[in-house]
Amino acid sequence: MTLLRRRRASSPPAGPPGPGRFPAVVLCLVEKRMGASRRAFLTQLARAKGFRVDRAYSAAVTHVVSEQNSGAEVAQWLEQQREECGAEGDPALLDISWFTESMGAGRPVEIESRHRLRGGWGGGGDREWGRGLPYDSALSQEALETLAEEAGFSGSEGRSLAFTRAASVLKALPGRLSTLEELGPLPGIGEHSRRVIQDVLEDGVCAEVERVKLSERYQTMKLFTKIFGVGVRTASRWYQEGLRTLVDLQERGTKLTRQQQAGLRHYDDLNTPVERGEAESISRAVQGAVQRCLPGTSVTLAGGFRRGKPHGHDVDLLLTHPEAGREAGLLSRVVSWLDSQDLILYQHSQENSYALQEGPEPPGGRDVMDRFERCFSIFRLEVQGGPGAARGWKAVRVDLVVAPISQFPFALLGWTGSRHFERELRRFASHERKMVLNSHALYDSRRNLFLPAVSEEEIFQHLGLEYVPPAQRNT
Template identity: 40%
Template sequence: MDALPVVHSSPRKKRSRLMGASVAYPPYDIKFHNLVLFILEKKMGSSRRAFLMELARRKGFRVEDELSDSITHIVAENNTGSEVLEWLQVQDIKISSQLELLDVSWLVECMRAGNPVVITGKHQLVSYTVKSDASFGSNPGSQNTPPLAIKKISQYACQRRTSLNNCNHIFTDALDILAENHEFRENEVSCVAFMRAASVLKSLPFTIISMKDTKGIPCLGDKAKCVIEEIIEDGESSEVKAILNDERYQSFKLFTSVFGVGLKTSEKWFRMGFRTLNKIMSDKTLKLTRMQKAGFLYYEDLVSCVAKAEADAVSVLVQEAVWAFLPDAMVTMTGGFRRGKKLGHDVDFLITSPGATEEEEQQLLPKVINFWERKGLLLYHDLVESTFEKLKLPSRKVDALDHFQKCFLILKLHLQHVNGVGNSKTGQQEGKNWKAIRVDLVMCPYERRAFALLGWTGSRQFERDLRRFATHERKMMLDNHALYDKTKRIFLKAESEEEIFAHLGLDYIDPWERNA
């Protein structure tokens, strides 16, 4: 039998399971030239990948068969961001510095819309930047910094930008109530845990719609996640609902709404059986402080919100009074209004003067008080003298009050001076043309202005995390007076908030992005 002829053929090239085979597709017009897609076959399968590629091309998208440095969007299914990153790191390909890693749900939404849809957090597998000269797989065994610098959501509010555009009110409102309830019960650990959970959700640029969206988000403990899951499934939290109906919570909420009433007094009144403010005011055996008496006297005004227009009108009064005695003084509205809020419960001002002597600084607030008293605008004041010591180290307590001279006031604001609210319902209902407004004035030495401004701008959680970050990450101590480097054993000077952030190695965050 004749031997069969030997056929010499070239080695058969294996089809890449990762990159996918190059297949000839009919030509389609590309409508969206700024997008170059690559669909990852891993965990998806070749048939589904081919179907999605064909569909996307029909819709006018540019879809590449293989990964290249022109890719702008990688679409994956059933992969975590970490898994895609690991896969990318073994590919010997230079990629775009603006590469997006997306879940297949984004592509599906694009197909339905017939055009690219806005990418939100629910679509992103991970947010990151890539060094422009990075090449994946060029040195797999290297122990150097990986080419991907992943921007994870930080546990610190001072590393997150939090505007007033809260996409997750339904969750954060519930978590805030839980935090407040634990604060009323003086359970600091649980209070802080829920505050941190609410804070991180307020920073998210997307709305949580499933528990999958919470993956990788820090500060969400098991209890917070249970609340979120219950709200997703039932539309409300049974625990929050129970708290809102709890007599103790309701009483503490009511009592602490009075100016001058804190947790100790609220606890005392609750134990004495009080449940309404009328009962407290009618009880002649109770001894109220001056502040509490003022709080009850002007309660209706003080419990109502202060509008931005009212805060601006108060600012004019403060500037007029301060500049009458220190013409070069700097008067800055701080607190929530500096963070861009339109409503608040009081108005805070930081006052400092570059040319004032220590004696002039000490005498300014008493002069301002007398100025308003003569004009009939002062309804209440409590002047707290400075206990500031220049050589003293910053406080180790994250919630420590500063030691600057300050004054807690209630001012009479005539409504005709308020733009847009001259015919206020408050004035009509009470038959008066003025409103009682809570005002805080803080006088600080000029060289401490940056620290005081940062501290008095808030928010509360932002400040807590800023000090916590300084302590745990930078071995520094920060408060409203100074920044101390414990390693170098020196005070770090700063003339602006930007310099304080720079000392701490933080990106500067504008006031309107500190609403943590």
């Protein structure tokens, strides 16, 4: 059965490709490492979106798309194709990320440096799921993460969490996964996830996952939830109203909040990865503003960058002062000064409401993950190359969070992530230690006692765990 499935999917759908909606763009997908089945699915997707996809390389091809190949490998492949067909041309050699973004936008997106293939693994290999992972494990993890995302879009938090846990288990594997039996009785991988992994191992692709990727609802939900200020409920409502594209939102006069207006206005920039150097540049700018307003205040770069990631979606900065209470009123002064320097394109602040909570035990649940004084903002970052180079700047999402010094270790732990690591750590605290852990405190329910800490290490000690460095919290 498997061999028959492979044989049927060995080539894209029959029939000559038409000129498509974008006559200046002709795609050719490299089958090496992508696999015949996935190539067929992606070809079908692209043609449904109005792209012309040629089965073989020719002089007409303008964009060569590859997955998990290096620039050198694709260049060698291209040279071989030229020799066989005698066609010249100088197509762009692109990572699958360009293809994915173009499918989401419904048009060819502008080619940026991050889309172009480099030496070593392709640009997509720099994504968190692909770093250091064997190819089959990476594909399986991506497939599970897609199903987790789709379940979240459907409001099924339990299914989403199950697929997320399974993907995290794959990410933690020390070596290549060749057969499903190698997983053994590992916890966190249910029967559904095992079927997905089996399909990927056998065929290089999971039909269920590809159907999800091709579905109009998934693509629309993914597009809308990438707008700053738009959650699943809003995106779902827009989809039910018949909206499908960003242009639809504008042409139909959809009522947007101020935050959503800013998110739509800067959509391309905010969905371009933020490089570490850019995050550090913003951190220095905030540090300068903080020292003007309250000398001695520290600014800590948190989130994925603290975990060692080379790029991320936004920048999280934690502010605190070593003297208790001195941080009061700091955020408004810092934001005001940054605004006066034309560094902020949008900002919305919320007050610290944690102190208003009554009772000895910090309330549980996701609604109290963040009750710090906080500013949701979009920074105007000067750039010389890459996205925004033509105008000299790009928009970057920045969260400024002020934590009292007594709560700072808990805030640092909570804001470092990853989200799945934090969820599992808090679940362990609750189920195994009868404690409540959040970004403000650690409470021992058995002794009816708050447990103070001056560092992350001390929090782990209270939980009876070995300290896990930030770089090991990506799963």
